[in-house]
Each structure stands twice: as C-alpha cells, then as structure tokens.
Amino acid sequence: MKRILLSWSSGKDSAWALYLLRRSADVEVCGLLTTVNAVFDRVAMHGTRRSVLEAQAAALGLPLWMIPLPWPCDNPTYEARMGEACDRAISEGVEAIAFGDLFLEDIRAYRERQLEPLGLEPLFPLWQIPTEPLARTMIEEGLRARVTCVDTRQLPAEFVGREYDADFVRDLPAGIDPCGERGEFHTCVYAGPGFEAALRLESGEVVLRDGFAYADFSLSPSA
Numbered sequence: 348m349k350r351i352l353l354s355w356s357s358g359k360d361s362a363w364a365l366y367l368l369r370r371s372a373d374v375e376v377c378g379l380l381t382t383v384n385a386v387f388d389r390v391a392m393h394g395t396r397r398s399v400l401e402a403q404a405a406a407l408g409l410p411l412w413m414i415p416l417p418w419p420c421d422n423p424t425y426e427a428r429m430g431e432a433c434d435r436a437i438s439e440g441v442e443a444i445a446f447g448d449l450f451l452e453d454i455r456a457y458r459e460r461q462l463e464p465l466g467l468e469p470l471f472p473l474w475q476i477p478t479e480p481l482a483r484t485m486i487e488e489g490l491r492a493r494v495t496c497v498d499t500r501q502l503p504a505e506f507v508g509r510e511y512d513a514d515f516v517r518d519l520p521a522g523i524d525p526c527g528e529r530g531e532f533h534t535c536v537y538a539g540p541g542f543e544a545a546l547r548l549e550s551g552e553v554v555l556r557d558g559f560a561y562a563d564f565s566l567s568p569s570a
Contacts, residue, residue, distance in 0.1 A: 348375050351443040351470060352412065352436055355379035357395040357403060358534040359492040359511060360447035360473060360526060363485050365407065366540045367472045368445060374470075377441065378410045379403075380432060382425075385415040393533040394495050394561040399546065402566055406542045412436075426461065433465045443468035449528045450475055482516050482525040490539035493548060494532050497560045501531045507553060508562035535564055 351374050355361045361379075368376050381400060382391045389396055397413075404411040412435075414428050436444070444467055448454050455471060462469045473481070494515065497507040502523055509515050511534050516525045523531050538545035551563030 349373060349442050349468075350375050350377050350440050351445050352376070352378050352380045352441055354444055354446045355381045355404075355411075356447065356533070357381065357390045357393050357400055357536065358447075358495075359485055359490055359536050360449065362490060362492070362536040362539055362541070363481075364445060364447040364472045366490075368470075369541060374443075374445075376409065376445075377439075378412050379407070380412045380414070380436075380444065382414045382416050382428075384418050384420075386418040391416060391420075392496065393535060394563070395535045396563070396565055398566055399535060399537075399548070399564060402546050403536065406544055406546060408543060429461065430465070433462070433467055437466060441467070443470050445470040445472055447473055449473050449478055449481070449526060451528060478524055478526040478528060483513070485539075486511070486513055486516070488540060490536060491545065492534040492536040492539075493562070493564055495535045495562050495564065496533040498530055498532070498558065499555070499560055500558055501529070504553070504555065504560035506532060507560040508550060 353365055353376055365376060368374055383397060384391050390400055401411060412432060414432050416428060446458055448471055458469050492511040494507050494509045494511055497504055537548050547567035548564040549567045551565060554561045
C-alpha cells in the first residue's frame with residue numbers, strides 16, 4: 348500500500364479528494380500537508396484560522412503537517428519550505444503527494460516539476476472530473492463548506508461568507524467555475540464524508556484586502 352500525503356487547503360476539493368483516496372485500497376493517507384501564513388496564522392489564500400485547520404485534522408483523524416510561510420512570500424522561499432517538507436516525507440516512507448486540482452494544466456505541470464527531482468509521485472484524484480457535476484455530487488453527498496475568500500475581480504464580494512450549497516452554485520454569474528478552480532473563490536469545509544463530527548463555525552467580520560474579500564470563521568465556543 349502506497350503511503351501518501353494530501354495537500355490540504357482546508358477547502359471542499361481537498362476534502363473530496365481525501366474521501367476518494369480513502370475509498371481506494373491502494374493508498375494510505377498518512378497526513379495533511381498545509382501551508383500557513385505565519386504572520387496571520389491562517390491557511391494561505393483560503394484565510395482559514397489555524398485553530399479551525401487543526402480541528403479539521405482532528406475530525407478527520409489525520410496528523411497535520413504545517414509549513415509556515417513568511418508574508419509576503421517569494422517563490423524561492425516557498426519552494427525551499429516545500430522541499431524541506433518533502434525531505435521529511437521521504438524519510439518517513441511517504442511515496443506520493445496528492446492534490447485536489449481539477450483542470451488547470453499549468454498548475455499540474457508545476458507540481459510535477461516540483462516533485463519529480465525529489466522522487467515523490469504527484470497524484471490528482473479529481474483530475475478532469477467535470478466541475479458542474481462534481482459540485483453537485485459533493486453537495487448532495489453531504490459535504491458542507493463556507494466561502495472564506497472571494498476574488499472581487501472575478502466575483503462580487505457579496506458571495507463571501509455564504510454556504511457552499513446548491514443556491515450558491517446557482518447564483519454564480521456566467522463564466523464562474525462552480526468549484527472556483529480559477530481562483531474565483533475559496534472555501535473552508537466543516538462537515539462531510541470522513542468527518543467524525545461536524546465543526547461548529549461562528550461567522551466573524553469580512554475584510555477587503557488587495558482585491559480579495561475574506562470572511563472570518565472561528566470555532567464556536569460551545570463546540
């Protein structure tokens with residue numbers, strides 16, 4: 348059985364990739380690999396709080412491999428930090444890293460170039476699944492997520508903070524990918540297949556920064 352890490356963004360596509368991987372008898376997911384903005388203590392791009400990230404990993408029963416990144420972070424620094432994590436993975440018997448990418452060829456090629464010299468195999472369990480039926484399937488199968496970040500150059504800021512559900516997908520303007528694969532929006536998953544229990548999230552403020560709208564979610568004190 349192949350030991351793998353899953354690149355974990357804290358969002359819906361990562362969660363669905365994990366669900367599919369865990370249904371395979373050929374692989375063992377042994378951890379979640381996540382980059383964290385060390386200044387804001389949040390998942391890079393998605394803006395998910397570290398406390399929520401840690402609760403996700405606990406609910407999924409998997410160890411969390413966090414890679415702290417400075418802010419701002421240039422590409423050489425990012426690649427150096429990723430290289431350190433990959434060295435650790437190899438030393439612990441990991442053979443591959445899985446990603447939740449859907450159809451962007453340049454992103455896939457970049458990941459393949461990154462991992463090839465290190466001897467780690469890149470896996471893409473969601474690759475080229477049509478995104479409209481994929482979004483519908485994830486929602487119908489009980490995956491639950493909130494929209495944490497919106498690129499306001501592609502999508503109105505009013506979409507941030509919403510539940511990722513059939514109404515959200517229906518309301519998206521023409522040309523917006525229903526899974527947000529082109530960076531239109533990002534999500535934070537809080538329940539679904541593989542979760543031991545749903546996380547209870549509490550909505551906070553919405554912040555506009557550098558062309559993005561971020562909705563803050565924290566764990567409910569009663570969770």
